[in-house]
Amino acid sequence: xxxxxxxxxxxxxxxxxxxxxxxxxxxxxxxxxxxxxxxxxxxxxxxxxxxxxxxxxxxxxxxxxxxxxxxxxxxxxxxxxxxxxxxxxxxxxxxxxxxxxxxxxxxxxxxxxxxxxxxxxxxxxxxxxxxxxxxxxxxxxxxxxxxxxxxxxxxxxxxxxxxxxxxxxxxxxxxxxxxxxxxxxxxxxxxxxxxxxxxxxxxxxxxxxxxxxxxxxxxxxxxxxxxxxxxxxxxxxxxxxxxxxxxxxxxxxxxxxxxxxxxxxxxxxxxxxxxxxxxxxxx
Amino acid sequence: xxxxxxxxxxxxxxxxxxxxxxxxxxxxxxxxxxxxxxxxxxxxxxxxxxxxxxxxxxxxxxxxxxxxxxxxxxxxxxxxxxxxxxxxxxxxxxxxxxxxxxxxxxxxxxxxxxxxxxxxxxxxxxxxxxxxxxxxxxxxxxxxxxxxxxxxxxxxxxxxxxxxxxxxxxxxxxxxxxxxxxxxxxxxxxxxxxxxxxxxxxxxxxxxxxxxxxxxxxxxxxxxxxxxxxxxxxxxxxxxxxxxxxxxxxxxxxxxxxxxxxxxxxxxxxxxxxxxxxxxxxxxxxxxxxxxxxxxxxxxxxxxxxxxxxxxxxxxxxxxxxxxxxxxxxxxxx
Amino acid sequence: xxxxxxxxxxxxxxxxxxxxxxxxxxxxxxxxxxxxxxxxxxxxxxxxxxxxxxxxxxxxxxxxxxxxxxxxxxxxxxxxxxxxxxxxxxxxxxxxxxxxxxxxxxxxxxxxxxxxxxxxxxxxxxxxxxxxxxxxxxxxxxxxxxxxxxxxxxxxxxxxxxxxxxxxxxxxxxxxxxxxxxxxxxxxxxxxxxxxxxxxxxxxxxxxxxxxxxxxxxxxxxxxxxxxxxxxxxxxxxxxxxxxxxxxxxxxxxxxxxxxxxxxxxxxxxxxxx
Ligand SMILES: Nc1ncnc2c1ncn2[C@@H]1O[C@H](COP(=O)(O)OP(=O)(O)O)[C@@H](O)[C@H]1O
Ligand SMILES: [Mg+2]
Numbered sequence: 001x002x003x004x005x006x007x008x009x010x011x012x013x014x015x016x017x018x019x020x021x022x023x024x025x026x027x028x029x030x031x032x033x034x035x036x037x038x039x040x041x042x043x044x045x046x047x048x049x050x051x052x053x054x055x056x057x058x059x060x061x062x063x064x065x066x067x068x069x070x071x072x073x074x075x076x077x078x079x080x081x082x083x084x085x086x087x088x089x090x091x092x093x094x095x096x097x098x099x100x101x102x103x104x105x106x107x108x109x110x111x112x113x114x115x116x117x118x119x120x121x122x123x124x125x126x127x128x129x130x131x132x133x134x135x136x137x138x139x140x141x142x143x144x145x146x147x148x149x150x151x152x153x154x155x156x157x158x159x160x161x162x163x164x165x166x167x168x169x170x171x172x173x174x175x176x177x178x179x180x181x182x183x184x185x186x187x188x189x190x191x192x193x194x195x196x197x198x199x200x201x202x203x204x205x206x207x208x209x210x211x212x213x214x215x216x217x218x219x220x221x222x223x224x225x226x227x228x229x230x231x232x233x234x235x236x237x238x239x240x241x242x243x244x245x246x247x248x249x250x251x252x253x254x255x256x257x258x259x260x261x262x263x264x265x266x267x268x269x270x271x272x273x274x275x276x277x278x279x280x281x282x283x
Numbered sequence: 284x285x286x287x288x289x290x291x292x293x294x295x296x297x298x299x300x301x302x303x304x305x306x307x308x309x310x311x312x313x314x315x316x317x318x319x320x321x322x323x324x325x326x327x328x329x330x331x332x333x334x335x336x337x338x339x340x341x342x343x344x345x346x347x348x349x350x351x352x353x354x355x356x357x358x359x360x361x362x363x364x365x366x367x368x369x370x371x372x373x374x375x376x377x378x379x380x381x382x383x384x385x386x387x388x389x390x391x392x393x394x395x396x397x398x399x400x401x402x403x404x405x406x407x408x409x410x411x412x413x414x415x416x417x418x419x420x421x422x423x424x425x426x427x428x429x430x431x432x433x434x435x436x437x438x439x440x441x442x443x444x445x446x447x448x449x450x451x452x453x454x455x456x457x458x459x460x461x462x463x464x465x466x467x468x469x470x471x472x473x474x475x476x477x478x479x480x481x482x483x484x485x486x487x488x489x490x491x492x493x494x495x496x497x498x499x500x501x502x503x504x505x506x507x508x509x510x511x512x513x514x515x516x517x518x519x520x521x522x523x524x525x526x527x528x529x530x531x532x533x534x535x536x537x538x539x540x541x542x543x544x545x546x547x548x549x550x551x552x553x554x555x556x557x558x559x560x561x562x563x564x565x566x567x568x569x570x571x572x573x574x575x576x577x578x579x580x581x582x583x584x585x586x587x588x589x590x591x592x593x594x595x596x597x598x599x600x601x602x603x604x605x606x607x608x609x610x611x612x613x614x615x616x617x
Numbered sequence: 618x619x620x621x622x623x624x625x626x627x628x629x630x631x632x633x634x635x636x637x638x639x640x641x642x643x644x645x646x647x648x649x650x651x652x653x654x655x656x657x658x659x660x661x662x663x664x665x666x667x668x669x670x671x672x673x674x675x676x677x678x679x680x681x682x683x684x685x686x687x688x689x690x691x692x693x694x695x696x697x698x699x700x701x702x703x704x705x706x707x708x709x710x711x712x713x714x715x716x717x718x719x720x721x722x723x724x725x726x727x728x729x730x731x732x733x734x735x736x737x738x739x740x741x742x743x744x745x746x747x748x749x750x751x752x753x754x755x756x757x758x759x760x761x762x763x764x765x766x767x768x769x770x771x772x773x774x775x776x777x778x779x780x781x782x783x784x785x786x787x788x789x790x791x792x793x794x795x796x797x798x799x800x801x802x803x804x805x806x807x808x809x810x811x812x813x814x815x816x817x818x819x820x821x822x823x824x825x826x827x828x829x830x831x832x833x834x835x836x837x838x839x840x841x842x843x844x845x846x847x848x849x850x851x852x853x854x855x856x857x858x859x860x861x862x863x864x865x866x867x868x869x870x871x872x873x874x875x876x877x878x879x880x881x882x883x884x885x886x887x888x889x890x891x
Contacts, residue, residue, distance in 0.1 A: 015448070022448045033451065040452030061475050118308030128546075128599050129592045130554045132466075133568075136576030136584050141327075141377065175723045178691050182717040184710050185740045193736060197727045215464035223470070223561050224576055235467055236562070239474045247471050255463040262462035275726040275768060 003054030071245030094153025168202025428491020436499025502544025506537025645696030680850025716785030
């Protein structure tokens, strides 16, 4: 019981520090902006640990963070294998192939008004569908290996990417197009100097959405069948064995991968679309 | 290389087809996809079809199933054009033809309910073998989860907008949570809730709520902050209390953002319900898909998939219709 | 064939000794819109001689922009004929005869000022060395040296507009078409840019078509002022300016200047009362 009281105390302290920081004189500095969410996160972790121990919650229901960390450190090798299988082989290869295919399709579609008007509503429709549902079919076609996971990812990322790229390619003003006309620029020149740069913010928006979808696709597809490794496999089998420390470790790996993946795409976006109105503010 | 075409000219220029042959673009695309599907059925199912044909006494080349197993599908199609008649009606196809899926869809919905022993006509309750029943199971969890997620999301967004501490501590985590594959949590939530005695609708709804929560938080925070400085200053000159600013300015301005995120949230909620049905085989479209994949019933998977797609389209459409009505009534849309 | 009388009355901008660079003959343009046809240009005939500075002035919707766009082959007339350097406008466009300055600067935000100005040079296949040399030269011409590495959104509106003029001057187009290039700028910046534009025109000897709403601006800049009136868009008067080529800003207080401005105003009013 004392541990629970400690948890409440910890909350009060963490919250108090944050209130002081967030309303203090240094509230707009980078350090405080970083510190406040970190303190919040650490407070939650600390309370989790204290309450789980204090109330003697069964580790089968909710293991304390310390146990998850220990389990994580113990199984680094296994988790690395799962990471390679699910993230690098399944998600990343499908992501690159799917987004690439969608980009090329968008360039082709863009030349024909008929195709654009036909495919755009269809793509918008498909992008809203629960495409993860195709996972059992694709696992049946491509086997239990990473290829079927990549196939699910390709299907999941294809339409959001297509819709975003097509929308981006028409994101030029009539004045910009007229300018290119007065230069008698060719289709390729207009594409390279005007329409692709103007499309970049949309392309990156698609890439960011798809980075999350890719991980979801790769993990869920493993619930329908996989070799004896992979994050989805690890989660579903470790639950069967009631090894919750391992489950949480696998979840931690997926969460970290997702954030890093997204962060890398966002970094590339900042590098290439610094000129866009949405990024200029801080400079 | 061709010169950039005039965008205005492009819109009206003909494609060279006579006018009566020109289909509306979307219809044209759908027909093209169906045609591709029908063609793809042949190579996808060629091995099973040839085996069946061989059994029926038709000569196929190569005659041994072992040799055929290692050959490419297209090569087999080209060498046995005479034996492919059953491609679109095989028993356990790898890829069912569209009409086979439609037949399965009819059998497992209308036919099952009207004529089945357990159908609604004979038993008075929906048959647990019909897709109507499973769709309703999934829909229940979707709605409940969506409702919880959306309400909590709006509540948290209001808190974030009004409290600096909450904004600075919670908002970064809400944004980070958008980048992680939350469905990975689904099986664990189901099993853990099951072990403490909670089962049925609630665990699935929890996953759905979890998935629909974050898009709503992020969208609503944006929406509640959308009034510009001049509009806020006007409220300040009236010395309006925070509650009035919220109800008279912030909430109305946030409505377009709210609907945009609700559309994302309900689609996510449906995915959550389907994934939540995988670990516990107690009905729902997700359970149907998994059962179909266990027993190699591809048509059953496709039928469940079609129903899920129809549900998603319907739900998003319903929210879009509500959005149009609301915005029109608020005078924000013509 | 044209009758003798028509030839005699042919409105002319510029001296008749050289063949006109731009020749419009009974030009007609009707837009088909959802609310029925809009007669944007009716029976427009005009010659523009090489090296002249022609302003188009008239109320909104009288077809100034449409006429400029016809010259640049951005719009296609529905009647009459239009030649540029003896070619059709589209052929002239392919021969890269035009520098076009739009009402807004329209610089590409992802390119620096220098790379924006190099854009037409890249498209037209100039060598790298030549691109650099020309960019430096026109930057100096519009007094933007030193801003080459800046992005457009880091510059003021007036500077952006000067950069867009530099972009139109970077390649060897002999015709410069400007559609209310200074419309969005304040009076003081506008005066300076007017002065600079006159100097530029003097140095480069280009033929300039210039659309404006402002009577003083038209009179100050032009060798010829074309007065237009709306519904349907047509030319009501072509006024030749007697002002000398050398024009300091305070020429606007001289009686000659006021006299021409008066004539333009009368022309505009007559167009309205018809
Ligand atoms: N692309 C177009 N489609 C239809 N009508 C147009 C188009 N462009 C211009 N117009 C119409 O033609 C007339 C002349 O327009 P414009 O040349 O832009 O006038 P100005 O530049 O003198 O203000 C106006 O009535 C305008 O509405
Ligand atoms: Mg105009």
